[in-house]
Amino acid sequence: MPMQCWQTSCRWLAVALALLSALAVAADDGMSTERRAMVATVAAMARDFRAGGIDARVLAALERLPRHEFVPAPLRASAYENRPLPVGYGQTISQPYIVAVMTDLLRVGAGDTALEIGTGSGYQAAVLAELGVKVSTIEIVEPLAREAAERLRRLGYGGIATRIGDGYHGWPEQGPFDAIMVTAAASHVPPPLLRQLKTGGRMVIPVGPPFQTQQLMLVEKRADGTLLTRQLMPVVFVPLTGGHD
Amino acid sequence: MSERPPLAAVAVLSAAALAYELLLLRLFAIIQWHLFAYLAISVALLGIGAAGSLVTLARRRLLAAWRRNFVLAATGFAIAAVACFAVAERLPFNALEIAWNPRQFAVLAAIYVLLFLPFLSAATALCIAYSRFGGAIAQLYGADILGAGVGSLGLLAALFLLHPAETLRLICGLGLAAAAIAAWPASRRLGSTLGLLALAGPWLLPAAAIELVSSDYKDLSQALRVKEARVLAQRVSPLGVVTVVASPLVPLRHAPGLSLNAGDGPPAQLGLFIDGQTAGAVTRFDGALAPLAYLTHTTAALPYRLLQRPRVLVLGAGAGSDVLQAMAHGARWVDAVEANSQITGLVQEELADFSGRPYSRPDVHLHAAEARGFIAASRDDFDLIQLALVDAFGVSAAGLGALNESHLYTVEALDAYLQRLAPGGLLAITRWVSLPPRDSLRLFATAIAALERRGVAEPGRSLVMVRGWNTATLMLKNGAFSAAEIAAVRSFCRQHSFDIVHVHGIAAAEANLYNVQERDDFFDGTRALLGPARQDFLDRYKFELTPATDDRPYFFHFFKWWTLPELLDLRSRGALPPLDWGYPVLIMALCQAVTVSLLLILLPLALADTRLAFGAAPTALRRRVPVYFLALGLGFMAIEIPFLQRFSLFLSHPLYAAAVVLASFLVFAGLGARFSARLAPGTRWPFVAIAGIALLYVVVLPPLLAALMGLAQAWKILLTVLLVAPLAFCLGMPFPLGLAAVAGRAAALVPWAWGINGFASVVATLLATLLAIHWGQSLVVVAAVLLYGIAAWQFPQQAPGDAPGPA
Known part of the structure; x- marks a missing residue:
């Protein structure tokens, strides 16, 4: 339909403009080509698997961020491949596509507040900071937390509040939050975190073993305070096809 | 020089080789857990056949000095059994990354080669004996197979006494003993030296040589990385290494299936791990029921809404959380069945002060048994039979148990559970939610088959299924659910924001309200399974959901060949498809x-x-x-x-x-x-x-x-x-x-x-x-x-x- 075509064109134009603007500001660290290719791959996957694609601002943030700074030195050559990578201490940096989808699901913008449980390498926190979000992040593994804090400060993300310790109780002093991301696996959603989520706020939890994010859980706190969860699969795999629909 | 066939040496070496094979499965279960370890061992066993080819090719040379070569090969096995494993476990193999990083296959291949060597060595010695003493093959084979039998039994016994890593010393000693026995008739000095080495050598190995290097991604490795977390107690048996971890600074908390509406999480807990993977938690209990309130907010709590002071049978009681749940709901009597006595032993003894010895309560009776055996022998009738989250999430989620037989979830098993229900009694089975739905729907299909087998004309009236965001609970009733009971299910789900998957008379508008999925395959699936197009649905669904039976007890096998092109296509587009790896x-x-x-x-x-x-x-x-x-x-x-x-x-x-x-x-x-x-x-x-x-x-x-x-x-x-x-x-x-x-x-x-x-x-x-x-x-x-x-x-x-x- 013409209207749909028009909307699609606008969306593409927005993506293109965002990418161009990102190109202009990205530091020339010799990795911009790889970064651009990674973002193109992520955008292509999003077209395949997500009805609305991914917000152009999120893609632009990925395009600006030096992901190779967030992975161990021996893996830098693989930093812009669209796959998860080990970052030591039994932790991983998620697949760029999954990072993009999770960030997109949070629907955050400049001035919003976000809490992240499980800092890891600090990449996800930096993506949110790139969107103008005021980020607080907690990591349980002490050496990982120290390395991430130092890295974030060195890369100019000193505004991100970091803390070593137990994420179960959240960070009430910094809250309430517009968005919460629980990247550390849990058997249940910690009740204190739900209390620190603002009305209208969103929480995203990736579910699955390391390297294998199988579903994303999105929790929304509605105006009446009730919680709605959505269980989303990052890829389209409809178990029934043909004749069922 | 005596030229009698080395029957004793063959028996001892065969015992060592078989024990080593079984021990490797245990060791890899502890340090890795992935099926790729199983893959490596299956390839390594080809070393046995390869010895046949080797002896065929070098027959004349090997047989010319058969005794010396037998001794060398047996000694080689003893050394390789320890050394090759020590090197293999230190290679940077990460099975979880294999779908992303093809270089992991090269590391896996190196593990193949390393594990191949001990089996090649042992089998070369055995094959030399068979080739040299063609006239005594019956006696040799008898000694060989008898040795294997004793080796398998001996390993089971050893695993009760020793940590699996320590058991490597025994294998090494047995290999050297076989060499000593073979050398003795020709050279007393060599025989004695090897004999002394067999007795003392393995025990002189430094601890570092047999230290287990666990994957960084195992739950236990992760838990121990937290500051001040420490191992509080450990017990070993052939069923696994059971480890209890205390983490005073950052408490461990385990409450699967907890409603998002629950005000509080669990009280203080200790982490429980079997072979390094989470297997539940030991919850602090001092007799007060108030701290157990969180157990009333899980999907597994549903049957208690429908029963008053029930007599409960908990199958797979583990560390006791289901027993605590029964107590929190006022059960009048609880029979708890657990096959792994190491877990219940830890809870009742080493951790007694913390756990409050839940199995010693006057209204609780512990049975050291496996579910099916207990059910078959029992003559009692129960108001509720609970079977909750018997397997760990990691295993379930990654499809790692696909090749394991499970007799817990077969049509015959469900039929046997139903037979032990009192009139109006409930069987409740809770499982992790996997997306797209697999095990929950298969369980539903199996329940229908079990009810039909018992002559229930409308199985849908005897079934209820609800789901939260990470657990789903299926209830089967001995009889049909009443309107009042269905109303209670609706109320329970509303209160906890759980979704109804099935109750008799459910309308589509009632499903998929709280844990919303883009398309509710749980609801659609249960409709189809209860309807006339069941077979068509089973054929068209992309995962195998046909009910498991005792003859085909592969409940966790969901893979269908015709989905392969789509899975490969997803992978080619950068996505990790929902593939069960087994x-x-x-x-x-x-x-x-x-x-x-x-x-x-x-x-x-x-x-x-x-x-x-x-x-x-x-x-x-x-x-x-x-x-x-x-x-x-x-x-x-x-x-x-x-x-x-x-x-x-x-x-x-x-x-x-x-x-x-x-x-x-x-x-x-x-x-x-x-x-x-x-x-x-x-x-x-x-x-x-x-x-x-x-x-x-x-x-x-x-x-x-x-x-x-x-x-x-x-x-x-x-x-x-x-x-x-x-x-x-x-x-x-x-x-x-x-x-x-x-x-x-x-x-x-x-x-x-x-x-x-x-x-x-x-x-x-x-x-x-x-x-x-x-x-x-x-x-x-x-x-x-x-x-x-x-x-x-x-x-x-x-x-x-x-x-x-x-x-």
């Missing part, structure tokens, strides 16, 4: 085993020296040898594995089953082998007997064992031994009969035949599992009988009219 890994293992086997079987034929030696054998014999020993290797395992599984269900307890069934099979097969020395060459009656007994058992055993499952354990063990004995006795004969016939007519073919049998055994282990998944265990036995028919037909003796080969 089945594809089995196929990979099988392809590798067949390829390596064929190459190494054919290798001797390609080399001039051996071609010449083979050429001296009659043409027909050269044709018959590969067919006969291939058929035997495949057939033996294809009979042994299904019956092992059938008797395992009967004996119920996994340890009794492994010990009694395996030992009976091997001991009676060993006796059969010894007996075969008295038989005339070319005797065919053992083949007829095997076929007759195996086919009789296929028909008679399932109903017979099901009817007798309620017997006392001692009677069941006796009956198992009596039933296994005649079959195993006959199974022990064809191999030594055939090998002796070959030794008498073409000695050069003996190691080749031995190797072919070794390769076939590895391939058969994988193939029998694959075929059992598709055909069921009964048909695997029928296929094995056909293989024995082929073996009888191709017995390696000279048939009338056979031409001798060119000289």
